[in-house]
Amino acid sequence: MSTTTAPSAASGSSEPFRHSPPVASSEALRLTPADRRALLHYMLLMRATEERALSLYRQGKVPGSFYDGRGQEAVSVGSAFALGPRDRACILHRDLGAHLIRGVDPGRVLAQMMGRAGSITGGREGNMHFGDRRLGCVGMVSMLPDMMLVACGLALAFQMRGEQRVAMTWCGEGSTANGQWHEAMNVAGVRRLPVVFILENNQFAYSTPNDLEFAVDPVERAGAYGFAGVKVDGNDVEAVFAASAEACERARSGGGPTLIECETMRMHGHGAHDDMRYVPRELFEHWAARDPIDRYEAGLREQGVDTDAMRAAVKSELDEAADWALAQDMPDPATASEGVFADREPVLGDGRAPWSRWEEAADA
Amino acid sequence: MxxxxxxxxxxxxxxxxxxxxxxxxxxxxxxxxxxxxxxxxxxxxxxxxxxxxxxxxxxxxxxxxxxxxxxxxxxxxxxxxxxxxxxxxxxxxxxxxxxxxxxxxxxxxxxxxxxxxxxxxxxxxxxxxxxxxxxxxxxxxxxxxxxxxxxxxxxxxxxxxxxxxxxxxxxxxxxxxxxxxVPEGRYEIPLGKARLAREGTDLTVIAYGAMVPLALEATEDMAGARVEVLDLRSLVPLDHDAVLASVRKTSKVVVLHEATRSCGVGAEVAALIAEEAFEDLDGPVVRVSAPDVPIPFSPPLERAVLPQVDDVREACRELLAY
The missing domain is CATH 3.40.50.970 (Thiamin diphosphate (ThDP)-binding fold, Pyr/PP domains)
Structure with missing residues (x-):
């Protein structure tokens, strides 16, 4: 279920979507049975990869702390599933599912966590601060939500070249308090940029709850910046997908940006060092009963999908991935000073786009 | 041209x-x-x-x-x-x-x-x-x-x-x-290459930006001393070779910048010279810069803070006499 807020008081217009024209019919945005299995697969893969990474952390093989997105799998998977190959993404640390969809191999993720040479950044970056440029991802920095502005810049390039492409980026509700969030929203609105902002409201900014973060639900702000804000159940992967696919279509057709707030819950601490004692028990249990994977898996089982086989396949993929990652060398200390400056032009590659719609587009 | x-x-x-x-x-x-x-x-x-x-x-x-x-x-x-x-x-x-x-x-x-x-x-x-x-x-x-x-x-x-x-x-x-x-058409001045704004033998003033013309004016007539002025042009990458070559020629260095003093370009250049050309020096490396204060509004205050022709001339005179 979703609700939509439209520009209203700011524009003084009776038109609900001044900057948000209608998009392609829902038929064009449909999911096939194979798509549904893929949605479950990537959610299972995200959780399994992070569980494996956490056990490596507990074995002392992951330096620093460890951050994951447990409970938020539907957000990253549902949103990134809408992206086409030539779209670009700036992915957040709770959104491993988006990396996996775009084509990052779980083994390279585990190697990344362990700071190995064969990882995505070769040990330059740890944990989730990565992006695989070869797959069209510009990796995040710790300052949030800096990547919203970078995504605006990607979208600006598409717009300047007249390309029907989309930049998607993710931010937490905590970052809606930062000035750069507002600068990004304003720039996106003023230029009607083809950008989709996925706002993950996981209830806490580290330990700070929503009621200390903002006086107004951030989705309400979208209208003030001149574009649509949509709120969805972030633990319903198809609801996230539907809102994201529609937002991407709107962006591609020149209709400008969309803010999608996904209501969810961070089921682990901010990092592995955080015992979450500030989370009320009832709240935790409320969300535990709405686990995005359990919910979706139950539905697919009813439709006759053998999800046990899917789980077994994911487990064996992770076994292989962990073996591969553990076999990777640590980086050579002599290379620590290399690569501060570039001597060549930037190249962002294309990402994997498993949604059946893109297969059809490729066939045509 | x-x-x-x-x-x-x-x-x-x-x-x-x-x-x-x-x-x-x-x-x-x-x-x-x-x-x-x-x-x-x-x-x-x-x-x-x-x-x-x-x-x-x-x-x-x-x-x-x-x-x-x-x-x-x-x-x-x-x-x-x-x-x-x-x-x-x-x-x-x-x-x-x-x-x-x-x-x-x-x-x-x-x-x-x-x-x-x-x-x-x-x-x-x-x-x-x-x-x-x-x-x-x-x-x-x-x-x-x-x-x-x-x-x-x-x-x-x-x-x-x-x-x-x-x-x-x-x-x-x-x-x-x-x-x-200025040459017509497109051309490039490479990053990381300093420029000798004036050749000299007795002292080098290392500067960049607006301090280069100030250095040239201040050291035009130094009672017969020939003052070299090295225009860094690039601060990163810094042209180490050009800095060290000039130090080895003149053995005396004033580093001049309009920015504040501490941990500035002057400090970096002085440290480079101390590490790489200590034996070539005939005197301390001297910095002329703004002091560590914000830039004030009123003209007499601002003049007191920003390096002036006389400040450069005085620093050069003292170092030449060292």
Missing amino acids: PETTYLQAISDGLREEMRHDDTVFCLGEDIGAFGGAFKVTDGFIEEFGGRRVWDTPLAESAIIGTAVGAAVEGLRPVCEMQFADFIACGFDQLVNVAAKMHYRQGLPVPLTVRLPSGGGFSGGPFHSQNPEAWFLQAPGLKVVAPSTPADAKGLLAAAIRDPNPVVYLEHKHLYRRAKGE
């Missing part, structure tokens, strides 16, 4: 790069119909249109952050900070996102940020700063500060064509005062 102002040379350099390469575009506050606070982009919106000459909202993080995104997607943005001082509002995007991008994930960011810098016109604490040293502490950024019209044009071209983020300091005092011959 025609004689051109420093300001016109910057404008010409930017215009020629935009004519030659349609991935080059500029963005900043009031750079469109108004032509920029200092008129560097005067006439640009008529020639290139509003898409490539983007009058942005008043938001420096947005200017630099969107430029980073456009750069990694294959464009070559040239950001104008209306005054160098305002870079503080976009600092995070520059030092955390742009500067570290290639080291972290192998993704180049071909981005130029123009900073109209410097004091001397009662701009006060927020329209007069020389913030270059901030960027020397952010690995991944290149930093240039031309002193002549010809260098202003050639270094801007090099900055735009470089695949890294380049901070380009253009000194406001030079805009209409510095005039010189």
Whole structure:
């Protein structure tokens, strides 16, 4: 279920979507049975990869702390599933599912966590601060939500070249308090940029709850910046997908940006060092009963999908991935000073786009 | 060759790069119909249109952050900070996102940020700063500060064509005062190469930006002493070879900059000389700079803070007598 807020008081217009024209019919945005299995697969893969990474952390093989997105799998998977190959993404640390969809191999993720040479950044970056440029991802920095502005810049390039492409980026509700969030929203609105902002409201900014973060639900702000804000159940992967696919279509057709707030819950601490004692028990249990994977898996089982086989396949993929990652060398200390400056032009590659719609587009 | 102002040379350099390469575009506050606070982009919106000459909202993080995104997607943005001082509002995007991008994930960011810098016109604490040293502490950024019209044009071209983020300091005092011959057409002054502004044998003044003409004026007549003036042009990369070659020739060095003293370019150059050319020195390396205070508004206060001709002359006289 979703609700939509439209520009209203700011524009003084009776038109609900001044900057948000209608998009392609829902038929064009449909999911096939194979798509549904893929949605479950990537959610299972995200959780399994992070569980494996956490056990490596507990074995002392992951330096620093460890951050994951447990409970938020539907957000990253549902949103990134809408992206086409030539779209670009700036992915957040709770959104491993988006990396996996775009084509990052779980083994390279585990190697990344362990700071190995064969990882995505070769040990330059740890944990989730990565992006695989070869797959069209510009990796995040710790300052949030800096990547919203970078995504605006990607979208600006598409717009300047007249390309029907989309930049998607993710931010937490905590970052809606930062000035750069507002600068990004304003720039996106003023230029009607083809950008989709996925706002993950996981209830806490580290330990700070929503009621200390903002006086107004951030989705309400979208209208003030001149574009649509949509709120969805972030633990319903198809609801996230539907809102994201529609937002991407709107962006591609020149209709400008969309803010999608996904209501969810961070089921682990901010990092592995955080015992979450500030989370009320009832709240935790409320969300535990709405686990995005359990919910979706139950539905697919009813439709006759053998999800046990899917789980077994994911487990064996992770076994292989962990073996591969553990076999990777640590980086050579002599290379620590290399690569501060570039001597060549930037190249962002294309990402994997498993949604059946893109297969059809490729066939045509 | 025609004689051109420093300001016109910057404008010409930017215009020629935009004519030659349609991935080059500029963005900043009031750079469109108004032509920029200092008129560097005067006439640009008529020639290139509003898409490539983007009058942005008043938001420096947005200017630099969107430029980073456009750069990694294959464009070559040239950001104008209306005054160098305002870079503080976009600092995070520059030092955390742009500067570290290639080291972290192998993704180049071909981005130029123009900073109209410097004091001397009662701009006060927020329209007069020389913030270059901030960027020397952010690995991944290149930093240039031309002193002549010809260098202003050639270094801007090099900055735009470089695949890294380049901070380009253009000194406001030079805009209409510095005039010189500027080659027509496109050319590049390589980043990281200093220039001998005047050859000498008895002492070297190492300077950049608006302090180069000041150094030349101050040391024109030094009672027979022949003072070399080395114009660094680039602060990152710093031309170590040129600095050390001059020290080995003259054995006495004054480092001159308008920016504040502590941990500035002068400190870096002095440390380089101490490490690499200690045996060649015939006296202490002397810094002439602004003291560690904000730039005050009132003319007598501002003059007291910014290096003047007499300060340079006095420092050189004392060092020559050492």
